[in-house]
Amino acid sequence: MHIDQTEKKWLWISFLMTVVMVGILTAYAVGSNIHPPCGFEPIDSTRLHLSEEFGEDNLGVKENGDGSLTLTMVAARYGFYPSKIEVPVDTPVKIRIASADVLHGVHVPYTNFATMVVPGYIAEVNTTFPKTGDFTLLCNEYCGLGHDHMWSRLKVVPKSGS
């Protein structure tokens, strides 16, 4: 098959660009342990309020011994609980969310935090928020007629003492 010289050159350029992009993605994914949220931790959605971790009094931000934080949340039609969250900037946060009813999604625009919340399973994401400010936590999986009202506030504040 005859391929024009110019087309051959363009094929090589495209191939090299793809190799560079995939190479950078792979190097960073392996080197920085970046990967999609994963895990298999079942929970009974119908008895969420009775569980120790997702009981109403235990929701919110808790400090771990190593300086990191754990944020425990419940997603239920049509809101996230607690509805206002405050975390310090540049602090590792383990976010654990469970759904009390149907499939939900969580997305905080202008950050990399996004996950699905499948009923019957705990969604866990580890991240840090590198910029201070007020962010909106949105449901990005259609969950019913009130889906567009399902949001809450995330405030990233400067570290105390800085």
Next chain:
Amino acid sequence: MSERTPEEEKKILESAPKGTMTLMLILAICTMAGWLYMYFGMFLTHGPVN
């Protein structure tokens, strides 16, 4: 306008298009620069996720 000889026409048709390599390189550089900015400037600065 002068008429081209058959030899001149053959030479033009068989030669590589002028400026195509320049356009290809400009497109490749723009694509790579955009991608690198999106990855290093936007994605990585929004915090790691795992």
